[in-house]
Amino acid sequence: MRTAFHLTSGDEDQQKTVLTIAENLSNDETIEMDDIVVVAQSKGIDPLTVGGTHSGTVESLMTEGIEFRACSNTLDMMDIEDGDLVEGVEKVSSGASELTRLQDDGYAYLRP
Incomplete structure (x- = not known):
């Protein structure tokens, strides 16, 4: 199974929620996950930036195999x-x- 998370909120608690749910899904032994991707855009981009809120969590989750993708339109x-x-x-x-492509490739879409 594959899941894509959509991170758009600038709210730190909401960002933490998305990251925590992605981590919980990754660690859930009752489901076989092949791939977890977090796509960030708008104000949700902050955790993906160096020194951003929760950037340490992003780095940690990447070592667990969770992928993070940043919207170039937002970056610009x-x-x-x-x-x-x-x-x-x-x-x-x-x-x-990116989210459209992922869903077309069979990823479940979650926007907590």
């Missing part, structure tokens, strides 16, 4: 450079198109 709009992203975060053309 917020003047965030590639070097400002946590190492290992993938930049994608747009959050919406």
Whole structure:
């Protein structure tokens, strides 16, 4: 099974919720997960930036195999450079198109 999380909120508690649910899903032994992706855009981009709120959690989750993707439209709009992203975060053309592709590839879509 594969799941894509959509992270758009600038609210720190909401961001933590998304990251916690992704981690819980990754650690749930009652379900076989092949891939977990978190796609961030808009104000949800902050945890994917170096020094951002919850960036340490993002780094930790990446070591567990959870992938993070950042919307390039958001990065441009917020003047965030590639070097400002946590190492290992993938930049994608747009959050919406990435989520559409993932869903077309059979990923479950979650937006907690």
